[in-house]
Amino acid sequence: MKTRTKWLVAGTLCVSALGVQAQVNQVRIWAAACANCHGTEGRALEGNETLAGKDKDEMVQKLMDFKSGRKPATIMHQISKGYSDEQLMQISAYFAAQKK
Numbered sequence: 483m484k485t486r487t488k489w490l491v492a493g494t495l496c497v498s499a500l501g502v503q504a505q506v507n508q509v510r511i512w513a514a515a516c517a518n519c520h521g522t523e524g525r526a527l528e529g530n531e532t533l534a535g536k537d538k539d540e541m542v543q544k545l546m547d548f549k550s551g552r553k554p555a556t557i558m559h560q561i562s563k564g565y566s567d568e569q570l571m572q573i574s575a576y577f578a579a580q581k582k
């Protein structure tokens with residue numbers, strides 16, 4: 483491989499790694515909005531729902547049910563409506579990956 487091509491490949495890899503990192507940070511920012519009630523990284527204090535380490539698919543299902551109004555809630559109807567389905571899936575994956 484010519485040196486110029488090598489640099490080009492290295493540069494492309496680097497830029498795509500930055501893209502992934504930016505997306506991870508974006509999900510963390512969305513998830514931070516849940517911390518007031520569900521605790522830092524989803525580990526809630528007594529009396530609130532812990533999200534850390536919960537099953538991702540169940541969490542997505544609950545959030546979709548809040549969004550559609552199917553599942554009764556006091557506050558989660560409003561909150562879940564503020565996110566796209568894709569965002570709710572990414573936030574759920576984030577919390578599922580946190581230690582309990």
Ligand code: HEC
Nearest residue numbers: 515516518519520531541544545555556557558559561573
């Ligand atoms: C103002 C406090 C508050 C915030 C902020 C909040 N929640 Fe909730 N969450 C609740 C309450 C209270 C419930 C119980 C259902 C209800 O009454 O709305 C709940 C329930 C849930 C449940 C169901 C838990 C279970 O196992 O039954 C999930 C999942 C959830 N929230 C996810 C989130 C996510 C994701 C965010 C951030 C995008 C978030 N919540 C932000 C208060 C909050």
